[in-house]
Amino acid sequence: MKVVIAGFGTVGQGVAEVIGMRRELFQKGFRQKVTIVGAFDSSSLVKNPRGLDPEVLVARKAGTGRVGKRPLDGGAEEFIEEYDFDTLIETTPTNIVDAEPGLTYIRTALNAGKNVVTSNKGPLALKFRELTSTAAKNKVQLRYEASVGGAMPVINLSRELLRGEQIYSLRGILNGTCNFILNRMKDEGLPFEQALREAQEMGIAERDPTYDIDGVDSACKLAILANAIFGRDVTYNDVMRTGIRSITEDAISLASEQHMVVRLIGEINDKRVEVSPRMVPVGHPLAIGGTLNIVQLITDLAGDITVAGRGAGRKETASAVLSDLLALMNEGRGKRR
């Protein structure tokens, strides 16, 4: 399978490294090679039809800030359309205003008959229906395990292993930063602002934390899950959303007195698709601490199924991209026909 990596930041570099690390698995398990034949970031492009060394790409990016030696010069679309490869691995930044540049890259690849594996929430949270229809029309696959919950395998689990189940509802914690803040508020009795500052100092929260603490990130992921698992037709804007900004120390200690913790919970059921702070009994799986993500699926035959994992990280997110690449290879879609 010939792949091109679009976006060469944390996830793109992790994916390149993991492709290098799993050469033997591709060969032994699938009798195939996964060859990186191109990569680009915001300003540069590199390509070689015979293959590029992942280590060289990562080293060049670290050394020069660019993955390639040639300027990109706005030529990404034409490159995706015309260059010979099988799968675009799309890892550009999430943008929930217009989903660009990822939306155009994904659309172009699908229309050119190429599979897409993406970690980018924006295009899926805003244009899910359009993109899945485009993939179907062009008889290619769009896979996106990494877009929700990093390494936590919830999409492929629900759609593939739990295919025979009726999944009634889902609830979970989809943002590790909020979980960390709420946990610190409870454990140390910290006010929200101080717990947030601590998370920022530790590199857990961004300098501009709006996206996490106002529930935007969780709402994007919830919209993707509602579409992918429950066959809904929703966008990020349809998700009812309340963040954790207004949670006070008093609310946290009141919950504690009742043996409860406060968590930012995403829920999908037949009445709502909603992200909001909720009280969860101590000891319940959703009372999980730290920065983990967790999802509970409520099914008819299997009952409750809970899956937890690291929601972010270079190797962790690359592991979810890898699972999608393997699924493509397994279905014989690794190479274009």
Ligand SMILES: NC(=O)c1ccc[n+]([C@@H]2O[C@H](COP(=O)([O-])OP(=O)(O)OC[C@H]3O[C@@H](n4cnc5c(N)ncnc54)[C@H](OP(=O)(O)O)[C@@H]3O)[C@@H](O)[C@H]2O)c1
């Ligand atoms: N990091 C995680 O743990 C994680 C987990 C799950 C999902 N995700 C999602 O995965 C995606 C990538 O995340 P990340 O952490 O790797 O982000 P990142 O470190 O900021 O990397 C983004 C990459 O995209 C490139 N880029 C920006 N604009 C571009 C354009 N117009 N054309 C081509 N490339 C462009 C950047 O180029 P430059 O290097 O030149 O700036 C950079 O290489 C995001 O959508 C994120 O939400 C991330």
